[in-house]
Amino acid sequence: MKTKPVLLAIAILVAASSTAQITWERIFQTGSVKTIEETVSGNFITTLDSVFLLDAYGNTIWKIHPPVAGYLSQTTYSSAPDKTGGYIIGGYAVNPSFDTYNFSMQLNANGNEITHTTYQMGNSGSIGVTAVMSTADSAYIACSAIGMGAGSVDTYVNKRNQNFTTQWSTLFSSGSVRQDALMEDQSQRIIAGTYNATGASMPKFQRFGITGAPAGTYVVPDTFAGGSSCYSSPSCTMCTDGNYFISANHSPDNGSGVFPYIAKLNTSLGSIWSKAISWPNQPYVNGLAPASGNGLIAMINYQNSIYLLRMNQNGDSLWTKVYSGSGTAGGNMIRQCADGGYIICGSTNGNEYILKLDSLCRLLPSVEITQTPALICPGDSAVLTAAAGYSYEWSNGSSAQSITVSAGSYWVKVKNTAGTDSATSNSINVNYYLLNTTISGSQFICFGDSVILSGPAGQSYQWFPNADTTQQIIVSVAGNVWLHYIDTNNCFVITDTIQTTMLTQLNT
Structure with a gap:
């Protein structure tokens, strides 16, 4: 299918009714947010310098930097919720001999370790578990990238069950897998996209069946922008119609020009349509998310800002939204949320940056x-x-x-x-305020005797009908009694009325 150029979209203001979607913007400490995923409860698990659980409004619930037993230090690259209410994380750890080993770890709902495993080391060390996910059958996928020497990288795609025992492991050569390039389709097949950052290897998207057997490959063509030279940052996401969206970046002249490539594939990995985005000054598509009407949102890092390009089911541009954070910004990952909005993570001015937007990619006014x-x-x-x-x-x-x-x-x-x-x-x-309207004390008076009635704690008492002004009064006659007083919150309170009763004297 012929590839069509896409011109720079002009932002169009879309009229829409107000929704209950939550939107917010958060800037954290120095660094870049690597991954972010929504949990079933509407919270967000994210990988910054540590692993954070954020609530639906971006507030921190907990922060952890879980140690890997027997290792000196560890770096976390990826995190995702699982089907049990816990989480899976991945990265690499350094042992006492200063060798690096990739690891993945199960956490419970509070961020405490359940178990972990380490993976094989490459010829020149381990780069890290760069992508993780939980599957529909409650298993785990971990993409373990290892160095093979001379800058070459291979990735093992590993599937483990809930007990963390291996179901299958497949070598996926030519580069690492970003979490934005890992997904599960409606038939429980795993799709992963990878590239070799050091050479001219074309990005490819490999599909694996339930048993891990290869189930098709799509290779990004090297002719859509005039030849093959350098590729980067493949991404993929499911379309709402069950097909696939994929993207990559092509630089036929070794970096002086960059052409983002976006395509829609059918379930046989055949091209439905493909587009090259011909914006000037090196745009990079760095993530995709589905949108209504079988369309998509393409997250493009461009001119020191995050551009969100809305495309329809045919790949035509509809509008863009632009976010620059605190001056400059770049996005690492985008996901659609359960409320129809989007969560984006990346960096701004060297700090960690997260955006929660509505379904039109808007950061709505504050409504606190x-x-x-x-x-x-x-x-x-x-x-x-x-x-x-x-x-x-x-x-x-x-x-x-x-x-x-x-x-x-x-x-x-x-x-x-x-x-x-x-x-x-x-x-x-x-x-x-909760008002105390109860008078305490006995309502029954023995003949010739009296009872003590007490008002609630407070100040400025006025009893009726006897006009006493103390918290306690002595009552020796039958009748109705009530109290006006000022309570400890300075509220004026009228108590319930009680009726005192004189008990009849028994003749002997």
Whole structure:
């Protein structure tokens, strides 16, 4: 099939209703985020300098740097959730003889090690387990890259069951496998894309059956951009129709020009369509994710920014979104999330960078609401405040940044200054303090005797009907008794009414 050029897309503002999708942006310490995956609970497992579990809003739940027993140090390259609620991670470890061995490790839900294994070492050492995933049959895939000398790299694709015993291991030569180039299709076949970073080897996508036997290969053609010279960063993802999207980068003139290549393949690994992106100044496609309508999002590192190119089912460009982080940015990996949005990891200005975007690749306005005070007394009010810099539509009709409200449920819709992007908060409930309305003490008075009644802890007491102003009173007559007081939260409280009863004297 003839390859078609794709011109630089102009960003088009797409009108869409506000959704409940969560979006955020996080910058961490120095470095680059290598991998990120969503868990079944909506959290994110990510590999930075250590392994982090983030909640749905990007807040850290835990951070670990798990040691490999018997080794001096370890570096983690990859992480992914498994089907048991735990995780699998991979990297390399250095032993006391300073040899490097690749490893993969099972973690429980709290990030504690269950077990680990190490892999064979190459002629010139081990590079690391560069990609991991959990399969539909609850097994694990680990791609172990080893050095073979003279800059050459081979990768073993290993499948292990839940007990971490080997089901199969297949040599996949000519380079390492990025986590963005590893996937499982609807028939539980594994697809991995690799390249040789030191030579002119064309990127290829190898498919493995359930038993590990080869089940087809697609080799990126060397003619779409004028010849073969240098390739990099293959990626792949499933299309919503069950077919495959793949990508790679081609530099026929040894780096002075780069042509991202994107193709859609059928389940027989035949080309449905292919496109070369002819933007100037060396764009690199570094990840793919599915989109609605059998389309895709291509993550392209370009002009020191992350470009997200939306393509339809035919590979035609629809729009782009651009993110530059804190000045410059580059993406390492993109995944579609359960809510239809996207999670992206990479770096910005030398720091670790993560973006959670909506289904239109937008970073929506902040919709966090702060409440002061956290609880209120009956008859009092609270102040709700949304983030500054937007226009506002509160559920009570107000258009101010802050509103004063009584108890109840409230939400706000915010829009950016251009009015193009909007987001709606979750509802926030303004609640009363829990009031103590109980008078303690016996309600029954023996003839000729009295009882002591006590009010709750607080201040400024007023008893009725006898007008006492102490926390405790002595009652010697039958009748209704109640109390007005100020509690420890400075709330005015009216207690429940109790009825004291005079017991009848028995004649003897």
